[in-house]
Amino acid sequence: MKRLAILTPLVALAATFSLPGVVFAQPSGDDVLLQMQQAARKQDSKALAALLPATQGHPLEVWAQYWALKARLDSATSQEVEDFLQRWRGTYQEDRLRNDWLLLLGQRRDWAEFERLHTDFRMQDDKQLRCYDLAIASMEGRLPAHAGTQLQQLWLDQPASDDGCTYAASTLYAAQQLPAQTVWQRARLGAERNQLGTARDALAIAAPQHVGPLATLFKSPLQYLTTGKTTPPAALATLALIRLAASDPDQAAQLLRTRWQKTLSAEERDWVWGVIGKVAARRLSDDALDYFAEVQQLADLNDDSLAWLARAALRAGQWGLVQQAIAAMSTAQQQDSTWVYWKARTLLAQGTPQGQEQAQALLDSIAGVDGFYEQLAREDLGQAVLPPPEPQPPTAEEAARARANPGLARALYAIRIGLRSEGVREWNYTTNLHQPGGMNDRELLAAAQLACQAQVWDRCINTSERTRGFASWQQRYPMPFKDEVVTRARNIGLDPAYVYGLIRQESRFIMDARSHVGASGLMQVMPATAKWTAKKIGMTDFQPSMINQHDVNITIGTAYLKLALDDFDGSMVLAAAGYNAGPGRPRNWRNGPVLDAAIWAENVPFTETRDYVKKVLANTTNYAAAITGQPQSLRSRLGQVGPKDTPVAYNKALP
Structure with missing residues (x-):
């Protein structure tokens, strides 16, 4: 009965969309798609082939066809790929398969076929393909101006090693169109990120003779620097010092000062001091600025090190140094x-x-x-x-066009039957302003309204956020379960706007959301935290399976948030940090100078938590304006952050 109760509205919803020539399948077809999704994740081509016939005529048949072909793409023929591209022309899946096939062609070095198909690639969101394109241009002697700079940006920005940009770097380096310094910078980034493969791929281009010691260097940098029979080359010592700084910046600083200061080049020294300073700054160490002071040319540092220099200077109140750090950043970061x-x-x-x-x-x-x-x-x-004036709602014609859009229809259908990842990707592709026929502001407004009406709140919010000529606060800051949230929050002494600000950041109101660490529901509560909080508030009938019920999730989530807020003496900034990273960390992070909370938030060591705190507080301010209709102040919610100055002890049991 539960399964039918879920699927019946889906069939009704699907029927409201116009997909010419497609008859919506019965629930059994939905089940087959869900099975195929799991098979696709396992790359089980046999299971996919066996299930594929049952999806004929299903509104999501294109996904079934895509999964089945993608799973055996290595052995597929060019004609099979071409047939798929022609049959599903104009769809997200067509462009995604073209992307997959182009990557394979690049790996095979089939440049003629690559060039033929690449011109039709619409998304242009794959940096590997852009790198392959630069490699082809280099081989054909038609490199655009500043190609080396373009590749440098692409390659250095890649989070991990890949074939496309590594091959392009090798090609341009051999043609003397990429400086050796860029290759070494890529190796250093690999050392910073503890990515042995990234560093190895870089060195194989410019210094293959140095690849051998890398594994030892990464595993035991201190031993490599201090116990070898011969003095390591300066370039490898640089990588070892970077690896050592990640775990022991003070030891790395001592070695650099006493043994390697005169051996390394000025640029190598600056980079290492930048990493040492960055690690110390992330630890909120008072030594951070002393380490950064050893840098001779701030231009030698990358944007990440410069950002941490600026944060450490903010923490110390050295405004002139903040200005110098910002001035040295790339134009994009500035x-x-x-x-x-x-x-x-x-x-x-x-x-x-x-x-x-x-x-x-x-x-x-x-x-x-x-x-x-x-x-x-x-x-x-x-x-x-204050919220801006609401735009005129979509006209009947605009709403009808949104409902009739095949990509939006497929996306909502996919999300409703449990193919959330696939549905989100197709929705984003369909609404993307950068694609041919992409949506203007009014079309985005209508698409967002369609998502809101379907209660797919994350697509409602994200789509509405992309309008530029106007902003709909009703779409960007929706309030599902308003009576329950407001009543519950006020009953326990919480600002409802704070609760909504947190939910919007935690789950985008996806009730069955589950994080990679196991947090669940609207307020993303961890199982152990839910159990502890339920007991704390006297919820004697709580079972772990109840956490995705919206009323239970709201009750437990708000109760925990209130306990965290009380533990931090009413500081919304600290409570938000504790909600995201656990209360122990912000208790330690607050020990230091009394700071403007904006400066404190900018110095939160974890990127995710730093971003989270800022977004929750901004959301809270906007929700307060929407709920009260009165002008609001973010700064009044921030205050200052410093060591605990009340006699009330922390609640050490708070998970």
Whole structure:
């Protein structure tokens, strides 16, 4: 009965969409698709082939066909691929398979077929393919201007080693169009990230004679630096010092000062000092700025090290050093609202009329209501946070076009039967402004409304966030289960806006959301935390299976949030950090100088938690404006953060 209760609305929903020539399948067809999804994840080509015939005529048949062909793409013929591309022309799956096939052609070095198909690739979101394209251009002697710079950006930005950019780097290096320094920078990034393969692939290009010691260097950098019979080459010593800094920055600093300072080049020394400073800054160590002070040229540091230099300087109140760090960042990073805001603050700190004028212009360039620094900039300009006027709702014609869009229909159908990943990807592709026939603001508004009506809140929010000429607060900040959330929050002394701000960041209101660490439901509660909290509030009938019930999840999640807020003496910033990273970490992170909470949040060592805290607080401010209809202040919710100054002890039992 439960299965039928879930599927019946899906069939009704699907019937509202217009998919010409397609008859919607019965629930058994949905089950086959779910089985094929699991088989595809296991690359079980035999199971996929056996299940495929049962999907004929299903509205998601294209997914079945894609999975079946993708699983055996290594042995597929060009004609089979071409037949798929022609049959499903214009769909997300067509472009995705073209991407898969192009990667395979690149690995096979089949450049003629690669070039023929690459021109029709619409997404243009795969950096490997862009790298292959640069390699082909180099081989054909038609490299565009600044090709080496383009490849450098692509290659250095890749999080891990891949064939496309590694092959392009090798090709351009051999043609003397890529400097050796870039290859060594890639190797250093591999050392920073503890990616042996990345470093090995880089060295194989420019210094294959140095590949042998890499495994030992990565495993035991201190031993490699101190116990060898011969002195390691400076370039390899640089990699070893970087690896050592990851676990022991003080030891790395001592070795660099006493043994390697004169051996390494100035650029190598600067890079290592930058890594040492970065690791120390992430540990909130007072030594961080001393380590950064050893850097001779800030231009030698990468953006990540420069960001941590700026954060450490903010923590120490050294505004001039903040300004120097930002000035050394890449143009792209300087344009990020984080660093636009802090550059403005450095100019304000100068106290000069010229600095004031420049700061006002910078703040004005990012001021808004959509993000943390955008809201702070708005407040610094003397403007409160208020929702913008709602745009005119989609007309009947605009709504009808959204309902009739095959890509949106397939996406919603997929999400409703449990193919969430597939549905989200197809939805994003269909609404992407960068694709031919991509949606304008009014079309995005109508698509977002369609998702809202289907209660697929994450697509509602994300799609609405992409409009530029106007913003619908009703779409961007929805309030499902409003009566339950508001009543429950107020009954236990929580701001409902804070609860909604957290839910929006945690799950985007996906009730069956489950994180990679096992957190569940709207408020992403961990099983052990749910059990502990239920007992704490006297919920005697709680069972772990109940955590995805929205009312239970709200009850337990809000109770835990209130306990965390009380533990941190009412600090929304600290409680949000504790909710995400566990209460023990922010208890330690707050020990130090008393800081503006914005500076404290920017110095949170974990990237995920740092981003989380800022987004929850910005969301909270916007929800408060939506709920109360009154002007709101983000800064008033931030306050200051410093060591615990109340006699009430921490609740050590809080998980």
